[in-house]
Amino acid sequence: MGKDKLRKFAEVATFENVVQLDAGKEYKGQWASKFFGNNMPVVLELACGKGEYTVNLAKMFPNKNFIGVDYKGNRIWRGAKTALEEGIKNVGFLRIQIETILEHFAENEISEIWITFPDPQPQESREKKRLTNPIFLERYKLILNQDGIMHLKTDNDGFYAYTLEQIDALKLTKFKETADLYKSNLVDDVLSIKTYYERKYLAVDKNINYVQWTFKK
Numbered sequence: 001m002g003k004d005k006l007r008k009f010a011e012v013a014t015f016e017n018v019v020q021l022d023a024g025k026e027y028k029g030q031w032a033s034k035f036f037g038n039n040m041p042v043v044l045e046l047a048c049g050k051g052e053y054t055v056n057l058a059k060m061f062p063n064k065n066f067i068g069v070d071y072k073g074n075r076i077w078r079g080a081k082t083a084l085e086e087g088i089k090n091v092g093f094l095r096i097q098i099e100t101i102l103e104h105f106a107e108n109e110i111s112e113i114w115i116t117f118p119d120p121q122p123q124e125s126r127e128k129k130r131l132t133n134p135i136f137l138e139r140y141k142l143i144l145n146q147d148g149i150m151h152l153k154t155d156n157d158g159f160y161a162y163t164l165e166q167i168d169a170l171k172l173t174k175f176k177e178t179a180d181l182y183k184s185n186l187v188d189d190v191l192s193i194k195t196y197y198e199r200k201y202l203a204v205d206k207n208i209n210y211v212q213w214t215f216k217k
């Protein structure tokens with residue numbers, strides 16, 4: 001690991017807005033009250049990387065709590081540091097494997113989940129790693145509350161098609177969908193937030209896919 005990565009890994013461990021691995025389990029069912037010290041809704045950004053959605057949504061919606069989830073501490077470092085420097089209190093980061101999400105969040109604890117530019121894992125043998133496979137969807141359904149909403153933003157057309165197949169197979173309700181967000185009429189301040197990876201794809205004119213759905217029948 002490079003020096004800079006090591007430094008960020010060490011520093012992130014000292015940040016009060018970052019919780020790592022098993023330490024996150026003590027907040028299960030109590031993220032709002034115990035971690036944030038309030039009773040506001042909790043929104044997750046999965047595969048958050050540097051946490052652009054987490055930080056920017058937190059600024060836009062001070063009446064909600066936002067938790068960025070990723071296992072790469074050096075990436076989380078960026079968003080966590082910005083939140084600390086700017087004094088944004090409704091931001092937290094959880095460094096875990098998303099596979100363990102049910103160990104960290106209780107049933108109905110979450111109001112919205114964003115998945116931002118997840119690794120597409122195109123090989124068939126890697127389907128189990130895709131963050132919208134049926135097993136992950138079942139977990140998200142459990143932790144989302146009754147009116148819970150899912151959002152996916154991805155550059156990867158194959159991953160997008162795969163996700164739509166899963167949504168359709170489960171007969172879930174889609175609220176919004178577009179294979180070319182910035183040419184659609186869906187763009188607003190929230191959907192215009194751009195992540196680190198998104199900027200790279202936009203720089204080479206890649207279309208951005210977006211779908212919003214619910215598990216509520």
Ligand SMILES: C[S@@+](CC[C@H](N)C(=O)[O-])C[C@H]1O[C@@H](n2cnc3c(N)ncnc32)[C@H](O)[C@@H]1O
Nearest residue numbers: 047048049070071072097098116117195196197
């Ligand atoms: C392509 S990056 C996208 C990062 C960020 N959302 C963006 O758009 O800039 C995918 C991220 O997902 C994280 N990731 C992938 N699989 C994961 C898993 N199972 N658990 C936790 N994080 C995961 C990686 O560490 C990486 O930061």
